[in-house]
Amino acid sequence: MxxxxxxxxxxxxxxxxxxxxxxxxxxxxxxxxxxxxxxxxxxxxxxxxxxxxxxxxxxxxxxxxxxxxxxVKKYSVQFVSPSGKASQPFYFFTRYEAEVAQTWQVLxxxxxxxxxxxxxxxxxxxxxxxxxxxxxxxxxxxxxxxxxxxxxxxxxxxxxxxxxxxxxxxxxxxxxxxxxxDPYLKKFAVWTYYEGIPRPEGIDAGATTVAFLPQKGWFWYIPLHGDRISVGAVAEGPYLTRDGVREPEKMFQREIQNNAWIAEQLSKGRQVGPYWLTNEFSxxxxxxxxxxxxxxxxxxxxxxxxxxxxxxxxxxxxxxxxxxxxxxxxxxxxxxxxxxxxxxxxxxxxxxxxxxxxxxxxxxxxxxxxxxxxxxxxxxxxxxxxxxxxxxxxxxxxxxxxxxxxxxxxxxxxxxxxxxxxxxx
Structure with a gap:
């Protein structure tokens, strides 16, 4: 040695x-x-x-x-209910100077x-x-x-x-x-990527979206450069694995139907790459x-x-x-x-x-x-x-x-x- x-x-x-x-x-x-x-x-x-x-x-x-x-430049975050109703975007420039208010979505x-x-x-x-x-x-x-x-x-x-x-x-x-x-935050996450989904014009093109699922679960929806969207579902393990489902793809595809906005967005594109799964975040x-x-x-x-x-x-x-x-x-x-x-x-x-x-x-x-x-x-x-x-x-x-x-x-x-x-x- x-x-x-x-x-x-x-x-x-x-x-x-x-x-x-x-x-x-x-x-x-x-x-x-x-x-x-x-x-x-x-x-x-x-x-x-x-x-x-x-x-x-x-x-x-x-x-x-x-x-x-x-x-991709990120100016805001928005929240979407399971029914598909989206909040107004929360723009960072309403509180911060421009150099701080504009951040990024990164690979x-x-x-x-x-x-x-x-x-x-x-x-x-x-x-x-x-x-x-x-x-x-x-x-x-x-x-x-x-x-x-x-x-x-x-x-x-x-x-x-x-x-x-x-x-x-x-x-x-x-x-x-x-x-x-952490004694409480015992979540699972399953995620993948999509391509081909049209984006809004202007500063909303790079917004992060948090889309809610039942039992206080949620989807992330993050536009990346190269026509790629990062999409993942986070929830309690028993919720994501209910009915004995263990395969990441089946978990993910089932949850798409539990948020109308996510279902509509993902229907416009195509899934690419593997599905990923992790647990016990915190x-x-x-x-x-x-x-x-x-x-x-x-x-x-x-x-x-x-x-x-x-x-x-x-x-x-x-x-x-x-x-x-x-x-x-x-x-x-x-x-x-x-x-x-x-x-x-x-x-x-x-x-x-x-x-x-x-x-x-x-x-x-x-x-x-x-x-x-x-x-x-x-x-x-x-x-x-x-x-x-x-x-x-x-x-x-x-x-x-x-x-x-x-x-x-x-x-x-x-x-x-x-x-x-x-x-x-």
Missing amino acids: KTQHIYDAVVIGAGPSGSTAAALLAEYGHRVLVLEREKFPRYHIGESLLPFTYYPLRRLGLTAAMHQAGF RSEFDLLLMNNARAKGAEVREQTTVLDLLREDGRVVGVRAAGPDGREYTVRARLTLDASGRDALAAGRFNWRVR YRSRYGAVDGLVMLGDAFGFLDPVFSSGVMLALKSGMLAADAGHAALQAGDVSAARFTEYSRLMREGIENMRKLVYAFYQESFSFRDLTDKYPEVQGDITDCLSGDVNKDLSRLFERVAEFAEVPEPLPYGEVLTAEEAVAAK
């Missing part, structure tokens, strides 16, 4: 959180290595960006590249490649088709990783700081048994950082996709972790305590969005009833659903609590200091 010394930071995964952190740490002047299991471009779900992804993209210097990439294969190449351009070393096998630990502190390259040869990488951006695989949470599922890592290690993006936690928060939270976590990591490396102290504020911000943002997700899935709740009674919270709702999640939203959730149960924060994602780890033994 060959040992390689030494990097300031090693990043596990080149997805949005990992590539963001790597680019910014390299820009700070640190020696950064990114280890990515796949060969990019590669397929990934999670295609609709929120308006507040603008700020990390601007920080990365990628806004011009995004405009040039050919991604993740192209978007993630753009982010990874940006990390390389900033000076990070990226090794694709490299699997991280384990974390290196000494005296309770993470000091790097053991990896295998494309040829299967194993080697170790020592680093002052390790950033776990391994996505839903959540390497550290899996190794240390830290993955904790979880959190029990800890967000330990000495020498910090969790990013989906490795920190993942929230039900109804409000398309995944990429925004991933980009934000990469940016926040890079800033905290830079300060820690400069101070010569990469203990978990250095990431306390990072962990707090990530938990606060996830919990604010999680409260609205819980409300969305309760039969007693509707945004229309809430805003009819309390029109003053319309702006808070828009901010949260646009990705402005690190702000005081207590007034909003006091109002929501009149219509739906508001969950207590999950006690997960805080840092685990060495002293706490010893005390817990």
Whole structure:
């Protein structure tokens, strides 16, 4: 086994959180290595960006590249009842400046490649088709990783700081048994793609549509470039698998008939590619950082996709972790305590969005009833659903609590200091 010394930071995964952190740490002047299991471009779900992804993209210097990439521009979201009645579009420009209000629907294969190449351009070393096998630990502190390259040869990488951006695989949470599922958000999703469906003219051409199903399920409908539409159904597992149905195609095709708008739209096009199925969306890592290690993006936690928060939270976590990591490396102290504020911000943002997700899935709740009674919270709702999640939203959730149960924060994602780890033994 060959040992390689030494990097300031090693990043596990080149997805949005990992590539963001790597680019910014390299820009700070640190020696950064990114280890990515796949060969990019590669397929990934999670295609609709929120308006507040603008700020990390601007920080990365990628806004011009995004405009040039050919991604579909997204200006709004609309909601459709099972009967097919559509709401008026909720346009982001009614609240935000134009540069924030216009976001994108992206092919993740192209978007993630753009982010990874940006990390390389900033000076990070990226090794694709490299699997991280384990974390290196000494005296309770993470000091790097053991990896295998494309040829299967194993080697170790020592680093002052390790950033776990391994996505839903959540390497550290899996190794240390830290993955904790959300007690309520236990959804299944089945999805595929369509082509040939005509689109509206103008700014409505790229709108995200959330189309409701019985028992608080829903379809996403996301226009992508290249004449492709991403369409998926999300609901409780027992609902999607009722009557013993287990095949993704049968699940999907059955649900089309449960929303008149979806049925009409899909009848105009043709289905292409495979059907995909996943379950148990929502979880959190029990800890967000330990000495020498910090969790990013989906490795920190993942929230039900109804409000398309995944990429925004991933980009934000990469940016926040890079800033905290830079300060820690400069101070010569990469203990978990250095990431306390990072962990707090990530938990606060996830919990604010999680409260609205819980409300969305309760039969007693509707945004229309809430805003009819309390029109003053319309702006808070828009901010949260646009990705402005690190702000005081207590007034909003006091109002929501009149219509739906508001969950207590999950006690997960805080840092685990060495002293706490010893005390817990």
